Amino acid sequence: MKTKTIPVSPTAAPGKQLPPGDQDLKKLMGRAFTPLVKVTGWLRSAQPAITIEDRFHAETGWHQIYLLKKRRLFYLTPKEDDFRFAMVLGDKAIAQLRQGPLAARIDPLLKNAKRYPEGTAFIFDRKSFDPQIAIALLEAKIAH
Numbered sequence: 265m266k267t268k269t270i271p272v273s274p275t276a277a278p279g280k281q282l283p284p285g286d287q288d289l290k291k292l293m294g295r296a297f298t299p300l301v302k303v304t305g306w307l308r309s310a311q312p313a314i315t316i317e318d319r320f321h322a323e324t325g326w327h328q329i330y331l332l333k334k335r336r337l338f339y340l341t342p343k344e345d346d347f348r349f350a351m352v353l354g355d356k357a358i359a360q361l362r363q364g365p366l367a368a369r370i371d372p373l374l375k376n377a378k379r380y381p382e383g384t385a386f387i388f389d390r391k392s393f394d395p396q397i398a399i400a401l402l403e404a405k406i407a408h
Contacts (some may be wrong), residue, residue, distance in 0.1 A: 283318030283320070283326050283328075284318075284326055284342070289342050292342055292343070292344055293342050293343070293344075293345065293346065293347055293390075294344075294345045295345065295390075296345055296346050296347050296390040299390075299393055299394075299395045300340070300347065300349070300393075302395040302399075303395050303398045303399055303402070304330075306395075306399050306402075307330065307337075307399075307402060310403075310406075311332055311406065313332060313333065314330060314331065314332055314337075315330075315331045315332075316328050316329070316330055316331070317329040317331060324341055325341075326341075326342070327339055327340060327341040327342075327348075328340045328341075328342075332406065337351060337402060337405060337406070338350060338351035338402070339351070345390070346389055346390045347389065347390060347393075348387065348388075348389055349387070349388045349389075349393055349398065350385065350386070350387045350388075351385070351386050351401060351402075351405065352380065352382055352383040352384065352385050352386075353383050353384050353386065353401060353404060353405050353408075354382070354383040354384075354405075354408060355383070356408035357383075357401075357404035357405050357407065357408040358374065358383075358384055358404070360404045360407060360408065361400060361401070361404045362374075364400065364404070366396070366397065366400045369394075369397060370397070370400070373386060373397070386401060
């Protein structure tokens with residue numbers, strides 16, 4: 265009987281036993297790394313207690329979970345010259361965003377966002393990612 269192999273997508277450090285370091289991520293993501301540094305830099309200065317948990321999944325490779333205490337703020341899956349930034353916001357955070365200064369920019373995102381019982385999912389890649397929007401989403405999530 266043949267053993268089935270599970271393909272690993274070209275994410276950070278495919279085939280490595282250890283999670284990728286910052287230099288590995290920078291090299292892999294290339295120009296996609298810079299806008300993320302703005303958001304993670306803001307997050308670390310606003311919330312010094314942030315921790316990052318590295319996880320490996322056979323289908324997607326390494327990804328990071330950014331946590332505030334045990335609360336998951338967002339997921340980051342690095343890819344070659346790209347990434348996937350995903351987070352879920354509850355109704356109170358969405359209400360705050362609709363009242364905030366970026367409400368006009370948030371409304372179109374809400375129309376395309378997927379709803380789950382635990383909240384509204386926002387998923388961005390390098391092309392759709394806007395650091396200002398990501399920071400606003402994080403502020404709302406942290407506040408609620």
